[in-house]
Amino acid sequence: MSTRQEHDLLGTREVPATAYYGIHTLRAAENFNVSRARVHPELIKALATVKEAAARANLDLGYLPAEKGRAIITACQEVARGELADQFFLDAYQGGAGTSTNMNVNEVIANRALEILGRPKGDYATIHPIDHVNLHQSTNDVYPTAMRVAAIRLLLPLADELAKLQEALQEKEAAFAGVVKIGRTELQDAVPVTLGQEFGAYAQAISRDRWRLYKVEERLRQVNLGGTATGTGLNAPLKYIYLVNDYLRRLTGIGLARAENMIDATQNMDVFVEVSGLVKAAAVTMHKIASDLRFMAAGPRGGPAEINLPERQAGSSIMPGKVNPVIPEMVSQVAMQVMANDYLIAMAASQGQLELNPFAPLIAHTLLESLAMLAAAARIFRTECITGITANPERCQELLAVSPALATALLPYIGYEKATEVVREAVVSGRSIKEIVLEEGYLTSDELENVLTPAAMTKPGTVGAVKQGIKEKGKA
Numbered sequence: 001m002s003t004r005q006e007h008d009l010l011g012t013r014e015v016p017a018t019a020y021y022g023i024h025t026l027r028a029a030e031n032f033n034v035s036r037a038r039v040h041p042e043l044i045k046a047l048a049t050v051k052e053a054a055a056r057a058n059l060d061l062g063y064l065p066a067e068k069g070r071a072i073i074t075a076c077q078e079v080a081r082g083e084l085a086d087q088f089f090l091d092a093y094q095g096g097a098g099t100s101t102n103m104n105v106n107e108v109i110a111n112r113a114l115e116i117l118g119r120p121k122g123d124y125a126t127i128h129p130i131d132h133v134n135l136h137q138s139t140n141d142v143y144p145t146a147m148r149v150a151a152i153r154l155l156l157p158l159a160d161e162l163a164k165l166q167e168a169l170q171e172k173e174a175a176f177a178g179v180v181k182i183g184r185t186e187l188q189d190a191v192p193v194t195l196g197q198e199f200g201a202y203a204q205a206i207s208r209d210r211w212r213l214y215k216v217e218e219r220l221r222q223v224n225l226g227g228t229a230t231g232t233g234l235n236a237p238l239k240y241i242y243l244v245n246d247y248l249r250r251l252t253g254i255g256l257a258r259a260e261n262m263i264d265a266t267q268n269m270d271v272f273v274e275v276s277g278l279v280k281a282a283a284v285t286m287h288k289i290a291s292d293l294r295f296m297a298a299g300p301r302g303g304p305a306e307i308n309l310p311e312r313q314a315g316s317s318i319m320p321g322k323v324n325p326v327i328p329e330m331v332s333q334v335a336m337q338v339m340a341n342d343y344l345i346a347m348a349a350s351q352g353q354l355e356l357n358p359f360a361p362l363i364a365h366t367l368l369e370s371l372a373m374l375a376a377a378a379r380i381f382r383t384e385c386i387t388g389i390t391a392n393p394e395r396c397q398e399l400l401a402v403s404p405a406l407a408t409a410l411l412p413y414i415g416y417e418k419a420t421e422v423v424r425e426a427v428v429s430g431r432s433i434k435e436i437v438l439e440e441g442y443l444t445s446d447e448l449e450n451v452l453t454p455a456a457m458t459k460p461g462t463v464g465a466v467k468q469g470i471k472e473k474g475k476a
Contacts, residue, residue, distance in 0.1 A: 004122040020087045020121065022107035022129060028090050028100035037092040039101050039361075040368040042153055044088045045080045046146035047105045050225065051133060052076035053247035054142070057240050058135050067117065068127055075112035084108055092365040097358045098143035106133045136236045136244075138228040140266055140356055145223040145248070147364045151275060152220050152254055154371035155213060161378040162210040162282060168386045169203035169289075172196070180454045181306055181396035182403045187295075189405040192454045195306070195391055202289045209282035216278050221256050223248070224265035230355040231263030269349035269357050272367055279370050280342040286374070286381065287335035290328035293385070297325055306396050310388030327385040334377040341366045400454050407433050409451050409463045414442045 003014040006023035013023050052073055059069035078084060087108045094100050106129035111121040113133075119126050127133070134142075176195035183190040225248060226241030228234050233241055245258045259265035299305030315324035344366050348359035357363075400406070404423040411419055414437075422436050429436075434452055437443055443451065456463045 004120075006122055006124075015122070017121065020084055020108040020111040020115075021104055022111065022122070024100065024103035024129075025087075025090065025107055028094060028104065032091040032094040032100065034091055034093050037365065039088060039090050039092050039104075040150065040365055040372075041082065041085065041088070042150040042368055042372075043101070043146055043364055044085075044105060045082060046149040046153070047102065047142060048076045048079035048109065049149065049251050050142045050146050050248060051105060051109055051137075052080065053225075053244050053251055054135065054137055055133070056247045057243040060243060061237065061239055063135060063237075063240070064132065068113070068132060071113035071116040072109060072127065072133055074116055075109045078112060079105065079109060084112065092361060094361050095358065097139060097356055097360050098364070099139045101361065102134070102139040102143055103129065106130060109133045136226075136228070136240050140229050141224050141227045141231075141262075143360060143364075144266065144269075145225040147272070147360065147367075148220045148223055149248075149252055149254065149256075150364070150368055151272070151371065152217055152252075154368055154375065155217050155220070155275065158279070158282075158371050158375040158378070159210050159213040159217075161375045161382075162206055162213065165378050165382045165386065166203050166206040166210060168382045169199050169206060172386065172389060173200040173203055176391050179391045179393050179396055180400060180458060182400045182405060189403045191405055191408045192400060192457045194455075194458050195396065197458065198292070202285075202292075205285045205289075206282075209278070209285050212278045213282065216275050219271050219274060221254065222259040222265060222271075223256050224259050224262040226258060227262035227266050231261075231266035233262065263355070267352055267355050267357065269352060269360065269363055272363050273346050273349045276342045276345040276367055276370065279367075279374060280339050283335035283338035283370075283374055286378065287332050287339075290331040290335070290381070293389070294325045294328045304395070304399065306392055306399070308390045308392065310385060312384060327381060331377050331381045331385075334373050338370045338374055341370045402432065404433060406452055406454070406457070409453075409457050410437065410442070412462045413447075413451065418442065 002017040004017045005012055006015050006026075007013075008023050008027075010027070013026055015022055015026055055064060055069055055072045055076060058064040059066065059073070064072070088104060090100055090104055110124065110127050110129040110133045113127050114121055114123050117126065173196045176199060179195040180192050181195055181198075183193040223245065224231055225245055226233055226236050228236050241258065245256065249256050293307065293309060296304055296306045297309045309325050309328070311323045312326055313324075314322070315326070316322040345363050348362045348366075349357065351357065351359050404426045407419045407423045407426070410422065410433075414422075418440075422433060422440070422442075425431070425436050426433050434448055437448055438445060451463050453463055
């Protein structure tokens with residue numbers, strides 16, 4: 001394999017002649033070979049866009065020669081489109097607050113720009129990764145800025161997927177409006193609800209998550225680009241600082257703004273903690289819905305079996321005909337991972353020291369993973385599960401008819417103590433609530449028919465009172 005020599009402050013190394021990366025990437029790959037996780041591609045694309053904004057600003061202000069500046073811009077655009085992706089292979093877990101990833105991007109852009117100019121890779125006297133591609137920049141301002149851009153680019157699709165999930169749940173709310181079933185609190189029988197009401201509650205919870213994520217995007221728009229090493233802006237001309245942020249707004253189409261206090265934006269990572277917390281909240285909601293669906297679909301003979309989930313694959317290598325709720329199970333696992341990621345992000349953000357947080361790579365990787373995973377899970381949850389759910393009205397009615405929770409409707413007529421006695425007798429004897437009430441003479445058959453109406457029990461008010469004018473027994 002042919003190679004080229006590159007040098008840094010530690011010495012000289014051989015780099016593959018065809019490689020767009022350079023010595024800094026080579027050393028980082030050796031130092032941080034700890035996992036199979038790679039730097040998130042959205043972060044690489046965002047960094048390339050930040051580099052393009054910087055190159056355009058430097059070109060306009062005369063800090064870059066026209067030919068070199070245009071070549072760098074073209075190379076940035078290619079990387080931002082996802083080209084040369086095989087040159088970005090560094091481990092996501094790396095020291096240096098993102099310096100290795102920044103240098104990886106600098107080297108690839110520099111060598112691609114050299115290639116565009118017809119120069120050999122490694123000809124850094126012509127285009128240098130730091131002197132030209134990284135001009136007026138520091139890892140400490142371009143990396144956090146790219147984190148924000150990448151997070152916004154993944155946050156909005158997640159919010160959109162949640163909006164679609166909400167709509168799918170609302171469709172089921174309407175479809176199941178007439179299906180009355182037993183409610184459950186602490187997994188014990190409770191007063192009736194409609195299946196539609198349950199799905200309506202799911203939709204409402206998802207709508208809150210969607211709204212929160214749409215709103216929190218504004219928090220990510222404050223960037224420290226131009227702040228260089230510590231946020232003071234040392235070595236970055238004032239005109240460049242204004243212009244580079246203007247270019248980044250135009251290139252991304254995002255309403256980005258230079259942070260009022262760039263020192264704060266450089267050293268503090270609390271905005272990512274805030275975003276992660278709201279992503280976690282959405283994961284919690286999805287996990288709860290998935291858990292409920294698994295419970296209601298449990299069966300087909302030994303569980304509630306109130307709903308049917310779409311069958312997606314065979315469920316057992318030994319039990320014939322078994323089908324598992326694999327989509328809700330996947331959603332729950334993704335949600336658990338997002339919850340764990342939120343803890344990691346909080347821990348990493350809390351460990352910054354003075355002017356910089358060295359654990360930004362962990363925050364970036366974990367947050368972007370959460371955003372991408374949860375969006376994919378929401379989409380699959382909707383298309384492969386929610387839209388195909390059907391109800392079993394007969395089974396719902398069967399469980400409802402024998403539930404002692406129906407006795408709750410008797411409270412206005414016979415009181416709590418007598419209603420409790422009725423429930424206990426029903427549970428012990430296996431007889432129905434209606435049978436025991438009639439036997440005890442608490443209500444007549446007609447009165448009881450109106451009181452123990454499950455559909456009416458899903459609405460506010462006292463069942464039967466208005467329609468029949470029933471009075472409490474023993475009272476005038």
